[in-house]
Amino acid sequence: MSGKIEIKVAENAGFCFGVGRAAEMVEREIETAPSSQRIFTLGRLIHNNTYNSRLKAKGVEVISADDIESLAKEACENSPVKIFVRAHGMTAETEQLLIECSKENKYFSFVDCTCSYVKKIHNIVSRYSSEDNVLLVLGSEHHPEVVGFCSRFKGTIYIFSDLQGLQDTVSMYGDKICSAKCTIIVAQTTQNLGEWEKAKKFLKKVCTNPIIFDTICSVTEKRQLEATVLARQSDFMIVIGSRESSNSAKLYSICKAECDDTIMIESASELKLDIPFTHRKVGIAAGASTPRDIIQEVEKTMSEAENFAELLEDSLKTLNTGDIVTGYVTAINEGEIQLDIGAKVTGIIKFDQITDDPSVKLSEMFKIGDEVKAFVIRVNDADGFATLSKKRVDADQSWTQIAEAKENDEILEGTVIDVVKSGVIVLVGSMRVFVHESQTGLPKDADMSVLKGQRVKLKITDMKEHGKKAKGSIRAAARAEKRRLEKEFWSNIEEGKKYRGQVKSLTSFGAFVDLGGVDGMVHVSELSWKRNCKPSDIVSVGDEIDVYVKSFDPEKKKISLGYKSEETNPWYIFTHNYAVGDIVQAKIVSMMPFGAFGEIIEGVDGLIHNSQISMTRVAKPSDVLEIGQIVDAKIIDIDTEKQKVNLSIRALLEEAQAAADAMPEDYRSDEEIEREASESEEKSEN
Numbered sequence: 001m002s003g004k005i006e007i008k009v010a011e012n013a014g015f016c017f018g019v020g021r022a023a024e025m026v027e028r029e030i031e032t033a034p035s036s037q038r039i040f041t042l043g044r045l046i047h048n049n050t051y052n053s054r055l056k057a058k059g060v061e062v063i064s065a066d067d068i069e070s071l072a073k074e075a076c077e078n079s080p081v082k083i084f085v086r087a088h089g090m091t092a093e094t095e096q097l098l099i100e101c102s103k104e105n106k107y108f109s110f111v112d113c114t115c116s117y118v119k120k121i122h123n124i125v126s127r128y129s130s131e132d133n134v135l136l137v138l139g140s141e142h143h144p145e146v147v148g149f150c151s152r153f154k155g156t157i158y159i160f161s162d163l164q165g166l167q168d169t170v171s172m173y174g175d176k177i178c179s180a181k182c183t184i185i186v187a188q189t190t191q192n193l194g195e196w197e198k199a200k201k202f203l204k205k206v207c208t209n210p211i212i213f214d215t216i217c218s219v220t221e222k223r224q225l226e227a228t229v230l231a232r233q234s235d236f237m238i239v240i241g242s243r244e245s246s247n248s249a250k251l252y253s254i255c256k257a258e259c260d261d262t263i264m265i266e267s268a269s270e271l272k273l274d275i276p277f278t279h280r281k282v283g284i285a286a287g288a289s290t291p292r293d294i295i296q297e298v299e300k301t302m303s304e305a306e307n308f309a310e311l312l313e314d315s316l317k318t319l320n321t322g323d324i325v326t327g328y329v330t331a332i333n334e335g336e337i338q339l340d341i342g343a344k345v346t347g348i349i350k351f352d353q354i355t356d357d358p359s360v361k362l363s364e365m366f367k368i369g370d371e372v373k374a375f376v377i378r379v380n381d382a383d384g385f386a387t388l389s390k391k392r393v394d395a396d397q398s399w400t401q402i403a404e405a406k407e408n409d410e411i412l413e414g415t416v417i418d419v420v421k422s423g424v425i426v427l428v429g430s431m432r433v434f435v436h437e438s439q440t441g442l443p444k445d446a447d448m449s450v451l452k453g454q455r456v457k458l459k460i461t462d463m464k465e466h467g468k469k470a471k472g473s474i475r476a477a478a479r480a481e482k483r484r485l486e487k488e489f490w491s492n493i494e495e496g497k498k499y500r501g502q503v504k505s506l507t508s509f510g511a512f513v514d515l516g517g518v519d520g521m522v523h524v525s526e527l528s529w530k531r532n533c534k535p536s537d538i539v540s541v542g543d544e545i546d547v548y549v550k551s552f553d554p555e556k557k558k559i560s561l562g563y564k565s566e567e568t569n570p571w572y573i574f575t576h577n578y579a580v581g582d583i584v585q586a587k588i589v590s591m592m593p594f595g596a597f598g599e600i601i602e603g604v605d606g607l608i609h610n611s612q613i614s615m616t617r618v619a620k621p622s623d624v625l626e627i628g629q630i631v632d633a634k635i636i637d638i639d640t641e642k643q644k645v646n647l648s649i650r651a652l653l654e655e656a657q658a659a660a661d662a663m664p665e666d667y668r669s670d671e672e673i674e675r676e677a678s679e680s681e682e683k684s685e686n
Contacts, residue, residue: 018115139188190247241287243369248287398429520559570603
């Protein structure tokens, strides 16, 4: 075939308003900023490697939120710092941090380039933020835009990627969603408009009066609708954009649904590698993160091809059974994924050729645009499909990993997927490793099914190249891990160092605490400030407690730990809260011939001498007081050195008497006035 082909570029292809604005602001800053200023973007400004490489070449660096504080400290007059926040926005915590840092250092500043459509969602979720409300989100859970606006909501959040995801969510949490004080639903700005409409329709059926906000960007809507029409009119579609970009991936899916022969590229240089068929009508659409010049370059490359058929034939990828190919995920369902492998056929990987773990959900394992390497099992040109196996490729990689681990005596990690006769099967990567029952670490004749589904560490003990079979030991890995932890522990221990440990066992003289593979002992005298208490009165087996090292002996492997601290010392608490002259409520706890002891706080008693119990002579305390009685007393002395307190009831009685004596003769107390009024009222009624 020869002759000129018909090429049509979508009107709304390329930078959207938000991305274009962010790019323009950064580029303007590059041109006008002093040479001493350092320019950064919080995360990659856009999902386009070509464009980001250009910015890097001009000195613009990419940072994460973790870098903000250190940059704020470094910023100075000779090296000011300016950070640009990408159109996706940021979390509420990051925004607050940027504001605080810019206030503290005038040489540190930031420019918020968050898209106005994203800001709209920020305002919505903030307005409805309440622990009584539920937020439903059509979007990608880990997308920075979604993470950003979800950080502004205090209630329960459910995120789903499509209608099926919403239906599953309602099936599991319907009661909570429908009984919430307020249920609102928003969409990530770049979501598929068709899925959004289906999600809204479903929610209205199952939930009473949900509050729905149409938050998909209007430019995204136009872009998707235009791409749909263009794909229908074309017999070949080129979608330009990064496979990491949410809106580009969705644009590809939309075009692929209308035009089977759709490919995705990031730049014109990929054309010869990926174009699979010969066509006359070619449509070009581009995601929101695609610069205009890249779109023009692709259009020019296509237009200048003297013989498009030759260009396409050169790009055809010939597949053979046994080949290893790399493709990009274009569709995901429960039983399989589909790949664009840059050939005449579409790659299909069935569930059983992906994993042996039945609990895996492919929708959680993959996302549209993911790169996948696979083994070609069979090619069917007539049907237009190639049957692939990811498991075969993974198995080869896992076998190599296992072989290296055995050679280097390393510990691997895997999931117990099955219990078989005399042992269990552990899935390490894509390799099945047999662990004999004696090597599971369980007691003899124990029920091995308790291990099923657990993540375990193991060592490879035997390998057979024929059939690629391997045996392992969980027990050996546990022993090795224990030795490693012990060695690390003893190399870092020092007196006074604090640990959080778990009480392992109790004895009459103390408690043994597991500090992470190494045990230490807290003597009963170090457990509490109380006297004559038992360890079981203070802690229980399984408790997590904070302890510190009092002393240790590496040779004897003994560690003495402290638990009680000065801050919990009753005397410390008392002296920091009470002083001479204070009036306290004391509980009578014991009596002696010379006086009674009243508990002020737990662990601190004060002596009320016989002479301080009453205004009259008291022969013995029991004549006036009882055990358990609560009395008001005044602190008349504190002996800090001997940690003794003297109390006086008499002092309060004398003060009350003195106050009464000082009153005029016609003074009547409130009680007397109230009693007289009551008597007068009774007389009137009679």
